[in-house]
Amino acid sequence: QEFSTREKPSHKPPINGYTVGLTLLACIGGLLFGYDTGIMSGIQLFFGKAEGMRPMSTLWVEVIVSVTPGVAAFGALVAGKASDKFGRRVIIIFASFTFLVGSIICGVAPSKWFILGGRATLGVAIGFASMIIPVYISEAAPLHLRGALVTCYQLMITTGFILANAVAAGFAYVDPVNLGWRLMFGFAAVPSILQLIGFMFLKDTPRYLYSKGRTDEAEAVLTKVYGGDDEWVQYDLSVIEEATRQEMEIQKSQGSSPTILRVFRTPHVRKALFIGCSMQMFQQFVGINSILYYASEIIKGAGIKDDIMNLWISCGIAAVQSVGTFAPMKLIEKWGRRPTLLTSMAAMVVALAAMGTAFMVIN
Template sequence: MVAFGFTVANAVAAWFAHYDPVNIGWRLMFAFAAVPALVQLVGFLFLPETPRYLINHGREKEAQEVLHRLYDNDKEWIAYEMGEVAREMRREAILRQESGDEFVLRRVLRTAHVRKALALGCALQMFQQLAGINTILYYTSSIIRSAGVHDKITTIWISCGISTVQAVGTILPLNLIERLGRRTLVLSSLIGVVITLCMMGGAFILINYDSSKINPAQAYIGIDMNSTNTNKELLDLCFGFRNCDECVTSEYCGYCSLKEESSSLPTTFGQCLPVNSENIQHSLYGYCKDSMNNATAYSFTDTSCKTRFTALPIVIMILYISVYSLGMGPIPWVFNAEVYPIWARGTCVALSTFTNWTFNLLMSLTYLSLSQAITKHGAFFLYAGISFIGFIIFYFFVPETRGRRIEEIERLFMSEKEITPERNQRHEKTVSASVI
């Protein structure tokens, strides 16, 4: 549903972008986000409590009424669900009796096999984000512009197409998870991620090489360096870039060049100039300054450069999202839902989810700064290197959980010392209590 939401959001944004995007379109985009939130709020008013909560508070009749609504008065299925909830609650009561009043997190950290499962669960969620998926999804438009697409509406529609690939890609693993197994999918997906991230880095190297070069001899043309209003430090920053691609990567600079239809001026002219923060369609100094008489003969951009390789990063993004969706997208969530004993599941899943969102925030906050510090291709090569480290860790430590019961999965993380007759006896006691 998250992937489907990305697709709908991009499609709506692309539609609203046709209505004066600078003054009206972006406001419509923000306003539309309130519509699903309002629908969800109204839906919550009719949302019943869970049968488990109701039974736990002695309201069994209400629990049955909720199940009647959910299962359309299927008495056999309702009786089964009521029995399952009751058995689960008895089992948890036995586990609580064994652990006493000990804080769950403390017990998790003291129990070696649960601690190991938690470490792997958090590692899967961490590398899911460090693989760069949300960097690509959040900054799809920025990456597309960096590939040479200048029109903003076209950029949004391409973003919509890429998010559609992600939505479709999440459907494919539904059958593969049980047929091929969790371990196989996550390892093969990570290999695909590493390869496509390296391809993305290579694509931006080609774009950088193909980008219009800047002639240092032309750097100061049209600029009054003796003026007290001239920011020499900012000019030195922009003058330090070698081509258009490097220039527009900086948030402070843009590329000024001659328009193709003009013929009265040098065709090799190109400058990297500071962006006018009050009017980003023009530079602060030089021939692309809006007050210059011949400003209309030049074009100024702070986002994209002309290149023969525009389609390459877009195609690679589609490949990346496809291979990512096969394993690294769903498996971290499936793994964390399976590997913890019942008494620890809520706490461990919460910690792994916290890890996911923490690294999601880290990646989303650092991409732009990272791409400026080590270039765009450097950022993608870095993500590829981190993903390869994840592959090595998962290859040696992640077990296959396909077709195993909870008790069997729990033993996968135990050492030989932990699997003692006493522990097995206590384990069997808990299992037998669950089927009463």
């Protein structure tokens, strides 16, 4: 919700190169999120046979796969406080560098212990990026585009899964046991470097700069964002001023109690938080991440023994997920949120039942 002491301009501001650039660079973080979590589906077909990796037990594979999202959860917990102290831009640069280091460690790893360390490093990067990049986009993009541009980040995560499977299939042609799987890990260094260099030339968000008393810098960034349209610059600046004032009033009235306690003391906010968190929790319980992480093993269990064919089928599964992310954006406008959600739940029940039945028949 926007609150401002100024009247909202009636015209739309121009979209300029700065806005496009910051969005593309920020969305690389989503791409890396999807890529680095999805690439293990292809790599696990090959790396256990490599010199220095044997014997690779099922437990080891599970630990290497799961350490990344596990560490990411802890990274996300500290990312918010860190970005408030050091700035959104600095934290994204740190995440980009950590993505780069993690991919290099995994790519050159002489043993499975090094892969485990590299995957944990990638978990730190994913935790920080997934927490801060949507905040950066929502605070730095033009007001009328913020919702759409944050959605672009979510779409890039699913695109990352597609890219991971396509890259895995491509490098599977290049001595996959000794070299190919290393190239699969190392490929993530390319977008990491692009994001790292790109953010060196971007500024922090106007809201963060304003919160630190750097009003002139905040206005200068808004001037870039709105292509010099002073009417929109002043309006957005007034929105930031009003939001900051309201936050200070809330903090003053609520005292020094932690935010989470204030949330639980406010009935309507507590209810919204419970519903939102429950939906996310049940989404994870469905097991979609396990299906994506172990897609190659699931497909092999279904009777597809050719590894390269396996990876291209995995790419198709990731592509369907991407369509499933994009389609509801249009359906919500036509059907509404609740019917769309219930339809999705029904489809998940049917899909899981069909998959379980298929494996019962196969086995």
